[in-house]
Amino acid sequence: MFKWKAEKKQPMESTAHSLSVDELKKQLEEELASRSDISFRTLKVEGKRVLFSFLPSLIDQNKLDEFVLQPIQRNSKKDMTVEVAAQVLPISQLSASNQLNEIVESIAEGNVYIYIDGEPCGLLANVSSTAERSLEKGETEALVYGPKISFTESLQVNVNILMSNLKDANLCIQDVEVGTRVKARIKLVYIKDIADPTNIESFQQRISELQVDYIPDTTVLGQLIENNSWTVFPQLMTTELPDRISNAIVNGKVAVLMDRSPAALYGPTPFFTFFESTEDIYMRWNMAFFLRLLRLTAIFLSVLLTPAYVAVLTYHYEVIPSALLVSLGQSRANVPFPPVFEAFLLEFVIELLREAGARLPTKVGQTMGIVGGIVIGQAAVDAGFTSNILIIIIALSALGSFTTPSYLMGTAIRIIRFPIIVLAGLWGGIGIMIAFCFFLIHLLKLDTLGTPYLSPAYPFRWKDLGYSMFRFPIKYLSYRPATNHPVDGDRYPTIKAKVKKDVDE
Template sequence: MFKWLSGNKPAEESKAHSLEIEILKEQIQKELNVGTDLAYRILKKEQEKLIFCFMDSAIDKNQLEEFIIKPIQMNTEVQWTSESLAKIIPIADLSGANQIYEVVDGVNNGKVYIYVEGQPFGILANISKPLVRGLEKAETESLVYGPKIAFTESLSGNINLLRNNIKTSDLCMEDLTIGSRSKTKVKIVYIKGIADEEIVNTFRQRIRDLEVDYVAGTTVLGQYLDGNSWSVFPQLMTTELPDRISIALFRGKVAVLMDRSPDALYGPTPFFTFFESTEDVYLRWNMGLFLRMLRLIATFLSVLLTPAYVAVLTYHYEVIPSPLLVSLGESRSRVPFPPVFEALLLEFVIELLREAGARLPTKVGQTMGIVGGIVIGQAAVEAGFTSNILIIIIALSALGSFTTPSYIMGTAIRMIRFPIIFLAGLWGGIGLMISFCFILIHLIKLETLGSPYLTPVYPLRIKDFGYSFFRIPLQYLSHRPLTNRTEDNNRFPKMKGRKKKDVDE
């Protein structure tokens, strides 16, 4: 009698063969190493013997009794073979298995293995007990208008949310597996006829090329897929909103969903995509334009204000108006530190308050941020550690960075302020310009899935400005973004979109 082969050997390389139940139990126990969590149940009928093998904590025991054991016991006249048992078990997800690695993977994923002694193969029946939380509002992406439902840790549930939003037969989903040990399921999602096949292939190839034992979630997967892992700027967007993914797919982008992860990943995502919010789509175009421009200006000021303060007070007093120079002198008369140290100290305190507020429980964290900022700021001014004008500038810079819809991009903006402040204190305006030139060159060199990171500014694509800088009326967005290299670039006929119709027409 042949033994089953262990390891990741393809099934086609070995012929079907039978195995004794005791040898089967011994091999499965050896491969899984799980102790008491691995359970067996054996049924006997005359000379026939049948075994059920499953993880006690991973399966639904009611389904095991009701849909597997009970039908087998009731059909006493049926001969026990793998084919006959598959016909009487009322479960949709059934598959055959005759390799030990197939059995081990199935049992690990909440399936029960049914094997009749002497048969060439057994049956894997999926009766896993899913750990699914209810649908909730998004936590990291707050919205006033638009759907607020968020993804959960269930891959099948997230797919259902997407299918509920995108009711088209062109919605394509490809199954992949990552993690040599964890075997985590991943789905590549795109709309056939819109998404560029090259972008899909790039996503597919990068995921298949991963040689890791475990990937914790989509945010970690995004770090593996980034073109430049040393950059502080993210090159792929993660979101917990199904609506944002739906909008992105119809614009020709490609998404990746991962089991046990409450976020989705999509790309290509140029720099200005991180300042868009789904709320911009649901608001009127002029309101969306105002909010989008507000975010971009706030981000620019967040990076510029504090370094400019340091540079001006250290080297360039002549650019300060005389009335303001007097108040600045009075404010800094008691401060013993140079402006660069003063600014870095306060920026560090702001980051401490932000991190402490994020880690504490919600109500305590909000109180900590507000009260801590007021108390520490007032105490620092009275103690002579800093000037009251710098307190205002630091607060405005922090508020500007918080307007970014993407948490990871907001963190990147806050991080780059520190080296810019240092160079501004070292060389003044020259240091400021060196910093901005370095950041600009770095952004020009970056790519997101083969597309330029600064598009539509570089290379210049004026038609795409309505999807990045500006929010224009929807009837003028008859084309999809050129950056995504979509197969079907037209959303609707250009002239029909602009035509006005009366009720009686």
């Protein structure tokens, strides 16, 4: 039986007979009154009227003509029914429906509804046309080695890329739908005999319990399902690189793909994960080892260099070598501001240059960032607003924050410098230690999907250091990181990996 009439938040009422084409057309016009482009096409086939309802702006007109209208018009059978129409339509995505709400939602997604006069239900055929961009090189995560391809806004294309990378029979792709007003299709991707069931259930539960009208992107989804929304540190990683997602899944993590989003989300992602680059996998282990140490050192200096300058010049002159103290005094002789104000001024200018360079077109932004930094820095020194030494320190701090592969973590590092500078100006070295202890305690309290945020440093797992803080030779990484709690913890036999054989053996 039909169940056409449906008021908002009320169950649908059933009718005692099937609707006519005219009655259905009238109800669809009422439900889609806000869509002025709703179109109807009526054909008479074997004595029965067939109604086609669709939105022209969302469908592929060629698909409608070739795969829907022409097959039904060429039908040679005497009686046109729903079963006959389903047999003659050469469309894989075809479903029957007699629920008005479902029909309206499907039409709004690019489906055409086919209803034959007097039949108990109609058919929904997917002939949608979506605007998609071609596969391109990643923009936000630049690589020297490894695949350069990035995700697109098409969920189907992104799934195809991952399936071509991970041709594993145990690869699982689960469908989830979220959004009370605008529905968003989400897919959970993992390998069922590797991924921890607890992590899978955590993702499923947190996403299914969301009561949000609209989620535009995976970055917003990550903010909604993370544990602590007030912290500046991201707790789930977003990336536009399919090979990064593939490696994470093989190591026991769970990935999330979302329609209309060019980035994927995966977890659990502890703190040190954000300093890993995908090309570390493709480089020789000693080069990758050096680069990871370089990034971690650069971040440490980025956070502490400017506060140390403020603390030393305000309270701790005795730690400065006498030779440097003379040149430092000459550099600051014409600066009328205290060190804390001087540091804040330059940090603010650097952030302005960085934000302006990111918002302008690529070529203009690069030119403006380089020229603007040189001109403003030199002008600030000549005008007596700052010293030469602070210009060097600020530049090194900015460069250190830019070495972070993750844009979100790099931004978080730049933000936490400001409160540390304030405490350094108030209490010197003691203020820096107070800020350092505060952030350390804060990081110890955080977790990502139940995994400690500072893992494998806390709790300490020395084997996992080769996957996070350092990079060991591949033949010694025969296990998966214990931090991810993988079901299958072995990648390959350790003994066989270490045995070297010549060709003649």
